Amino acid sequence: MTKKTLIQIHTRIKPFIHRTPVLTSQLLNDMSGANVFFKCENFQKMGAFKMRGAANAILSLSEAERQKGVVTHSSGNFAQAVALAAKQLGVKAYIVMPDNAPQVKKNAVRAYGGEIIESESTPAAREAMAYKIQKETGATFLHPSNQDEVIYGNATAAMELLEDHPDLDVIMAPVGGGGLIAGTALAAYYFSENCKVIGGEPAKADDAYRSLNSGKIELNETVNTIADGLRTNLGDRNFLIIQKHVEKIIRVEEDEIINAMRLIWERMKIIIEPSCAVPFAALLKEKHQFKNKNIGIILSGGNVDVKNLPF
Amino acid sequence: MTKKTLIQIHTRIKPFIHRTPVLTSQLLNDMSGANVFFKCENFQKMGAFKMRGAANAILSLSEAERQKGVVTHSSGNFAQAVALAAKQLGVKAYIVMPDNAPQVKKNAVRAYGGEIIESESTPAAREAMAYKIQKETGATFLHPSNQDEVIYGNATAAMELLEDHPDLDVIMAPVGGGGLIAGTALAAYYFSENCKVIGGEPAKADDAYRSLNSGKIELNETVNTIADGLRTNLGDRNFLIIQKHVEKIIRVEEDEIINAMRLIWERMKIIIEPSCAVPFAALLKEKHQFKNKNIGIILSGGNVDVKNLPF
Numbered sequence: 287m288t289k290k291t292l293i294q295i296h297t298r299i300k301p302f303i304h305r306t307p308v309l310t311s312q313l314l315n316d317m318s319g320a321n322v323f324f325k326c327e328n329f330q331k332m333g334a335f336k337m338r339g340a341a342n343a344i345l346s347l348s349e350a351e352r353q354k355g356v357v358t359h360s361s362g363n364f365a366q367a368v369a370l371a372a373k374q375l376g377v378k379a380y381i382v383m384p385d386n387a388p389q390v391k392k393n394a395v396r397a398y399g400g401e402i403i404e405s406e407s408t409p410a411a412r413e414a415m416a417y418k419i420q421k422e423t424g425a426t427f428l429h430p431s432n433q434d435e436v437i438y439g440n441a442t443a444a445m446e447l448l449e450d451h452p453d454l455d456v457i458m459a460p461v462g463g464g465g466l467i468a469g470t471a472l473a474a475y476y477f478s479e480n481c482k483v484i485g486g487e488p489a490k491a492d493d494a495y496r497s498l499n500s501g502k503i504e505l506n507e508t509v510n511t512i513a514d515g516l517r518t519n520l521g522d523r524n525f526l527i528i529q530k531h532v533e534k535i536i537r538v539e540e541d542e543i544i545n546a547m548r549l550i551w552e553r554m555k556i557i558i559e560p561s562c563a564v565p566f567a568a569l570l571k572e573k574h575q576f577k578n579k580n581i582g583i584i585l586s587g588g589n590v591d592v593k594n595l596p597f
Numbered sequence: 598m599t600k601k602t603l604i605q606i607h608t609r610i611k612p613f614i615h616r617t618p619v620l621t622s623q624l625l626n627d628m629s630g631a632n633v634f635f636k637c638e639n640f641q642k643m644g645a646f647k648m649r650g651a652a653n654a655i656l657s658l659s660e661a662e663r664q665k666g667v668v669t670h671s672s673g674n675f676a677q678a679v680a681l682a683a684k685q686l687g688v689k690a691y692i693v694m695p696d697n698a699p700q701v702k703k704n705a706v707r708a709y710g711g712e713i714i715e716s717e718s719t720p721a722a723r724e725a726m727a728y729k730i731q732k733e734t735g736a737t738f739l740h741p742s743n744q745d746e747v748i749y750g751n752a753t754a755a756m757e758l759l760e761d762h763p764d765l766d767v768i769m770a771p772v773g774g775g776g777l778i779a780g781t782a783l784a785a786y787y788f789s790e791n792c793k794v795i796g797g798e799p800a801k802a803d804d805a806y807r808s809l810n811s812g813k814i815e816l817n818e819t820v821n822t823i824a825d826g827l828r829t830n831l832g833d834r835n836f837l838i839i840q841k842h843v844e845k846i847i848r849v850e851e852d853e854i855i856n857a858m859r860l861i862w863e864r865m866k867i868i869i870e871p872s873c874a875v876p877f878a879a880l881l882k883e884k885h886q887f888k889n890k891n892i893g894i895i896l897s898g899g900n901v902d903v904k905n906l907p908f
Binding site for chain 2: 548592593
């Protein structure tokens with residue numbers, strides 16, 4: 287990876303993504319003691335940063351590969367991202383979803399033109415089904431987080447944020463599979479002088495925190511967190527980048543996530559999903575260390591059922 | 598009023614307001630058939646456009662008047678706007694609120710430093726109490742909508758929108774007391790070539806629609822609409838401006854308001870209050886006439902109880 291390659295990637299995906307706005311809130315600044323710049327990927331196409339990685343991954347394929355389509359397994363934002371990016375590029379998308387996935391998520395994928403293949407809901411069953419489709423169709427498998435092209439696409443969110451605000455001291459992002467924070471860390475490394483990257487992670491799915499401490503990938507025993515986008519295990523590609531370029535990971539409790547989510551809803555008047563509130567919860571939790579600093583936060587997504595809120 | 602005066606007013610209030618962003622949504626464009634530019638006054642200080650009128654009204658006062666404070670009666674956004682604008686300018690604010698106003702609204706006014714005086718909840722009792730405070734303290738009365746300085750302050754939202762998007766064919770705004778649409782109409786008159794202004798009004802509180810038809814101010818018999826910010830009667834200052842500069846008013850039903858509100862929440866990921874959804878509901882209702890046009894919509898505010906949603 288080079289700085290120049292990331293710039294090329296950004297140029298390449300621009301027609302397929304929004305340049306999302308950066309919002310600030312005096313009230314949340316007063317509350318946190320920092321100057322916080324929220325990069326609103328909840329306003330991204332299909333409602334999450336995942337659009338960036340999906341678009342880049344599909345754009346990386348050869349013409350021959352594109353003709354055979356792409357396949358992924360996801361019940362979350364990556365399913366919609368692949369379906370929409372594939373549609374924009376005229377590529378067939380096979381989306382493996384667990385048979386118990388909410389109807390609203392299946393409808394969203396279908397609305398973007400993705401073909402849904404149902405599987406049992408265990409990770410093993412979903413992976414087996416995706417593998418079967420690869421074999422049968424020749425489609426290229428796209429991983430939701432642990433794949434270089436996806437990571438590089440994700441990096442463009444922080445690249446834009448640093449372009450708008452080059453004087454950031456820290457950028458914070460949530461940590462699930464690790465694809466967003468890995469991309470963010472690469473962006474900060476190549477496009478800032480000395481901007482640190484810090485992750486936020488639910489204490490109830492803290493595999494990345496423990497992995498950083500032990501120096502090897504640790505697994506989640508349980509993932510009983512409201513931050514449903516962060517339940518996945520840390521991927522090995524991402525772990526290498528995180529070890530090298532991420533300052534640290536701050537863990538937050540469930541009530542801290544809900545409180546941060548509600549603050550952003552009520553004070554900023556924007557809709558974010560629970561996973562998205564985790565970095566701001568981490569900032570509030572350890573605000574002494576961020577006092578008077580310029581903090582960028584990647585608001586990762588806004589796909590939440592507004593009829594089923596945790597507050 | 599002159600174009601120059603409005604520019605001076607805008608310059609004068611700038612330090613006390615946000616320049617709010619203008620957002621767009623491809624999905625809502627596809628759905629409506631128009632190119633819609635949403636001016637996000639839900640992101641304004643205290644969460645509504647009312648901040649503009651309140652700031653301008655207080656800035657219009659002489660030093661002697663400022664020392665005696667300001668008084669208004671409101672249980673809604675104007676109460677918070679006056680409290681916050683007065684606080685920023687070091688002016689005492691007396692806010693008459695009905696004794697049955699929600700605690701959360703009283704808390705918001707107090708948090709901005711306003712002194713709450715409770716009254717019975719009838720309009721007559723509230724006006725009498727405001728008059729009593731005027732007499733006792735010498736404070737200047739500020740009307741939530743039907744006052745020139747408030748109207749001119751409100752005009753600055755559409756001025757900014759036209760500065761960002763000079764090629765708008767139409768600007769739409771909700772109609773309650775009429776202060777926002779009157780200001781919007783003045784802005785379009787002075788700062789555009791041929792931009793029309795169209796109002797959206799709940800069918801269940803359609804006094805402005807009927808007033809435009811009959812040529813005299815008509816009253817609401819009942820105001821049983823979810824758009825609580827639009828229940829007030831049309832003011833006479835506003836009516837004069839509306840008669841002269843507003844193209845027409847489109848009425849919408851309750852289910853159309855709720856549907857438009859939900860679309861903006863779910864598709865744009867921003868929080869708006871029911872009143873705020875009325876112009877977009879009007880656009881959807883009569884979309885044939887807006888086809889392929891550039892439509893500005895003033896999203897008036899975002900102060901809503903997220904625990905008590907109509908969907």
